[in-house]
Amino acid sequence: MEKNKLETAATEREEMEALEARAEAEDGEAAEPEDLVLRFAKPYKFGGMEYTEVDLSGLEDVTAGVLENVGKIAAKKNPGMNPALQEMSLTFCTCLAQRVAKLPLEFFEKLPAREAIKLKTMVTGFLYGGDGED
Numbered sequence: 001m002e003k004n005k006l007e008t009a010a011t012e013r014e015e016m017e018a019l020e021a022r023a024e025a026e027d028g029e030a031a032e033p034e035d036l037v038l039r040f041a042k043p044y045k046f047g048g049m050e051y052t053e054v055d056l057s058g059l060e061d062v063t064a065g066v067l068e069n070v071g072k073i074a075a076k077k078n079p080g081m082n083p084a085l086q087e088m089s090l091t092f093c094t095c096l097a098q099r100v101a102k103l104p105l106e107f108f109e110k111l112p113a114r115e116a117i118k119l120k121t122m123v124t125g126f127l128y129g130g131d132g133e134d
Contacts, residue, residue, distance in 0.1 A: 036060070038097075038122055040115055046107050058100030059126050070095045090116060093123040 036056040044051045067087070074092040075081060086092050094108035097119055101107075111119065 036122065036126065038115070038119055042112075044111065044115065046110065047104075054097070054101050054103065056097060056100055056122060056126075058102075059096075059123065062096070062100065066099060067096075070099060087127055088120075088124050090120050093120040096123055 036059055037053050038056055039053045040051065070092060071083070071086050073095050074086050074089060075083065077095075078089065078091045081089055081091070094105065094116070097103075097108050098105045108116070108119065
């Protein structure tokens with residue numbers, strides 16, 4: 001009887017390890033690095049240059065201090081904004097994008113409306129743990 005218990009426990013352990021390995025493999029597939037590149041539907045001209053995309057991978061390195069500083073700037077630009085939701089505002093997202101992409105703020109402020117909303121979606125999606133894609 002003791003032998004049966006040991007065999008059952010060993011079988012259960014093997015099944016559990018197989019399930020864990022399968023789950024890790026599935027998580028590994030889903031855990032691909034986020035693509036933090038904003039791709040424009042049409043080339044965007046700014047400052048005599050043409051852009052087809054902007055790399056926002058610098059979002060990975062943003063700290064709480066950077067978020068606070070960007071929040072202060074956004075609050076000054078838009079004093080009526082609800083501070084509890086400031087990271088969801090276009091102003092906040094353009095200021096943060098300017099920091100991480102190292103492009104002038106005007107670059108982001110002059111984006112076509114659809115591209116600006118894609119930017120906002122990408123930034124807020126990243127901050128709230130989504131992938132930022134449609």
